[in-house]
Amino acid sequence: MTDSFSIRSIEAFCYRYPLATPVVTSFGKMPNRPAVFIRVVDEDGVEGWGETWSNFPAPGAEHRARLVNEVLAPGLVGRKLESPAQAFQTLTSGTEVLALQCGEPGPFAQAISGIDLALWDLFARRRRLPLWRLLGGQSSRIKVYASGINPGGAAQTAEAVLKRGHVALKLKIGFGAETDLVNLAALRAIVGAGMLAADANQGWSVDQALTMLPRLAEFDLRWLEEPIRVDRPRDEWRRLRESAKMPIAAGENISSVAGFREVLAEEVLGVVQPDIAKWGGLSACAELACDILKSGKTFCPHYLGGGIGLLGSAHLLAGIGGDGWLEVDANDNPLRDLFCGAVADVTDGTIILGEEPGLGFTPDLSGIADYRSL
Incomplete structure (x- = not known):
């Protein structure tokens, strides 16, 4: 096959899995788990799969699926491409004004990211290479950590994920000092000397964060994630860095x-x-990940969604390298577990990707037909 290819079809599939126990953050709850999976097929019948971030707001998944199917797909179907990056640039530049006009740069970026991941999967399959090798990887083994540990039942969740092969944990905090500190103490005891991180999900003011920092120091956190809002002035972030005993993450x-x-x-x-499912896809984030490592910082791909995007994030981390961890949500979600391929098999805190082309996994959506919402 040649490197150039034409797109025959692009289709987004939207699903929702109801939860018995909502996923909780400092800013709100998720009563169900959405997923928007994207399939791209080229002129030769080769297909690739991607996923678009769609967690918030509650009805956002269906909206993003319609953006893919009704707005973005018509701009690529029938077009000959030399690379996924070419499509990423075409879609991004071609919808900039529209995204501004409707005030939705985020949903557009997320929908484009999902298409981009599907095109990279397709591109790697055409090359008959696993995606992590196409991205320049030397080893298919990467470290993972269990995230999304809610304040309620945190210790029980931590014990359960350690039984599933994890040795590194991240707790959601921002629910009051008493709750946060009790949970951190419990998780530190459970994980022993293993990696423990905490995520405040932008839940504090800078003064609240500065008050909490000394109390968090005793837990030897690998990082403190988003202690304040991302759009706060840089001098507030610098004040936190000067006072923090642990790395700051965002x-x-x-x-x-x-x-x-x-x-x-x-x-x-x-x-x-x-x-990669929220902004930039692989076309922007692969280069960005290299820049992160060159800057001396740790690259850890963020992810909280279905299995295809998680698997793509694993391939990115393996492809770029470094000493970072892959985020694996600890909460119940068959839309993740049935479609994450090798990521489902955690041993001693690591997973090993295979040598199959592309993502190394072709989803069968028939098993989740009951959860389809669009």
Whole structure:
């Protein structure tokens, strides 16, 4: 096959899995788990799969699926492409004014990111290479950590994920000092000397964060994630860095090249966490991940969604390398577990990707037909 290819079809499929126990953050709850999976097929019948971030707001998944099917797909179907990056640029530049007009740069970026991941999967399959090798990877083994640990039942969740092969944990905090500190103490005892991180989900003011920092120091946190709002002035972030005994992490809510360049040029963040399904896809985030490592910071891809995007994030981490961890949500979600391929098999805190082309996994959506919402 030649490197150039034409797109025959692009289709987004939207699903919702109801939860018995909502996923809780400092800013709200998720009563169900959405997923928007995207299939791209080329002129030769080769297909690729991607996923679009769609967690918020509650009805956002169906909206993003319609953006893919009704707005973005017509711009690529029938077009001959040389690379996924070409399609990414075509879609991004071609919808900039429309995104501004409707005030929705985020949903457009997320929908484009999902298409981009599907095109990279397709591109790697055409090359007959696993995606992690196409991205330049030397080893298919990567470290993972269990995230999304809610304040309620945190210890029980932690014990359960350790039984599933995890040795590193991240707790959601921002629910009051008493709750946060009790849960952190319990998780530190459970994980022993293993990796423990905490995520405040932008839940504090700078003064609240400064008050909490000394109390968090005793838990030997690998990082403290998004202690304040991402859009707060940089001097507030610098004040936190000066007082923190642990690295500060952020990145999932940075959505521009300029935004990432700013944080890479300063010493505030020690851990940088772009989300390939939320902004940039692989076309932007693969280069960005290299820049993160060159800046001396730790690259840890953010992810909280279905299995295809999680698997793509694993391939990115393996492809770029470094000493970072892949985020694996600990909460119940068959839309993740049935479609994440090798990521489902965690042993001693690591997973190993295979040598199959592309993502190494072709989803069979028939098993989740009952959850389809669009």
